[in-house]
Amino acid sequence: MTLLVADRISKSFGGVRALNNVSFSVAEGEIVGLMGANGAGKTTLFSVIAGHNRPDIGEVSFDGVRINGLKPDRICRAGIARTFQIVRPFRGLTTLENVATAARFGARPAEKLAEANERALLILEEVGLLDVAHQPAAALTLASQKKLEVAKALATAPRLLLLDEVMAGLTPTEVRAMMTMVLEIRERYGLTLLVIEHVMRALMELSRHIVVLHHGEKIAEGSPAEIADNLDVQAAYLGGGPSAAGAAGT
Ligand SMILES: Nc1ncnc2c1ncn2[C@@H]1O[C@H](COP(=O)(O)OP(=O)(O)OP(=O)(O)O)[C@@H](O)[C@H]1O
Numbered sequence: 001m002t003l004l005v006a007d008r009i010s011k012s013f014g015g016v017r018a019l020n021n022v023s024f025s026v027a028e029g030e031i032v033g034l035m036g037a038n039g040a041g042k043t044t045l046f047s048v049i050a051g052h053n054r055p056d057i058g059e060v061s062f063d064g065v066r067i068n069g070l071k072p073d074r075i076c077r078a079g080i081a082r083t084f085q086i087v088r089p090f091r092g093l094t095t096l097e098n099v100a101t102a103a104r105f106g107a108r109p110a111e112k113l114a115e116a117n118e119r120a121l122l123i124l125e126e127v128g129l130l131d132v133a134h135q136p137a138a139a140l141t142l143a144s145q146k147k148l149e150v151a152k153a154l155a156t157a158p159r160l161l162l163l164d165e166v167m168a169g170l171t172p173t174e175v176r177a178m179m180t181m182v183l184e185i186r187e188r189y190g191l192t193l194l195v196i197e198h199v200m201r202a203l204m205e206l207s208r209h210i211v212v213l214h215h216g217e218k219i220a221e222g223s224p225a226e227i228a229d230n231l232d233v234q235a236a237y238l239g240g241g242p243s244a245a246g247a248a249g250t
C-alpha cells in the first residue's frame with residue numbers, strides 16, 4: 001500500500017528554487033532514502049511534507065488524504081513526525097520532560113501527565129537515553145541530542161517518521177548504534193521511514209529505495225545498487241550535474 005505520495009512539488013524562496021516538480025511515493029513499511037548534495041532541497045521537502053512550508057505547486061497525500069496546506073500539528077496528528085537537522089530540544093527541560101511533552105501531542109496524545117511520562121520512559125529506554133532522563137536537554141552530547149530528536153518524534157506515535165540527518169556529526173561507532181536503534185524502533189512500532197543522510201554507507205545500507213535530489217530536482221531513484229551506478233548521480237556528486245554526465249558519455 002502506498003502511504004505517502006508527493007506529486008509535482010515545487011517550492012521557491014525568493015529567487016531560489018528549492019524544489020522543482022518533485023514526485024515520489026513511499027510504500028507502507030518501506031525505508032526510503034533521500035540523498036543529494038548540500039542545498040539540494042532535502043530538508044525543504046521534509047518541511048513541505050510535515051507542513052512547515054507550503055508547496056507553491058503540487059500535492060502531498062498521506063494514506064490517501066491530501067495533507068498539503070494543513071498545519072504541522074494536524075499533519076502530526078495524522079501520523080507524520082519529523083526530526084530536525086538542527087536539533088531543537090526545549091533546552092531548559094530535562095530529556096524526560098522533552099519526550100513527555102511530545103507525548104501530549106500527535107496521533108495518540110497522552111491525556112494525563114503520568115501517562116505521558118510512562119510512554120516517554122519507555123521510549124527513552126528504547127533509544128538508549130534512560131541514563132540521562134533527568135538531565136537538562138542542553139547538557140546532552142550531540143549523539144544523545146540526535147537520539148532525543150528521534151525520541152520526541154516517536155512520542156507522537158507516528159506511522160511515517162522523517163529522519164533529517166540524525167547521523168550527521170556522529171563518530172562511526174555512534175553511527176552504527178544509531179542505525180541499529182533506527183531499525184529496532186522501526187520493527188517495534190511498524191514504522192515507515194523516509195531518511196535524509198549524508199553518511200552514504202548508512203543510507204545505502206538502510207534503504208531499499210533511494211531518491212536523489214540535485215538543485216531541487218529529482219535526478220534519479222532506484223535501489224542502492226542502481227543509484228551507486230547512476231552516472232547522473234556520480235556527476236552531481238563530483239560537482240557537475242546531469243548534463244556533465246551526458247557530456248562524459250559522448
Ligand atoms: N526558509 C528559507 N528561506 C530561504 N531560502 C531557503 C529556506 N530554506 C531553504 N532555503 C534554500 O533552499 C535550498 C534548499 O535548501 P535545503 O535546506 O532544503 O537543502 P538540503 O538538501 O536540506 O541541504 P543540506 O544537505 O545542507 O541540509 C537552499 O538553496 C537553501 O538556501
Ligand SMILES: [Mg+2]
Nearest residue numbers: 042043044085
Ligand atoms: Mg538539510
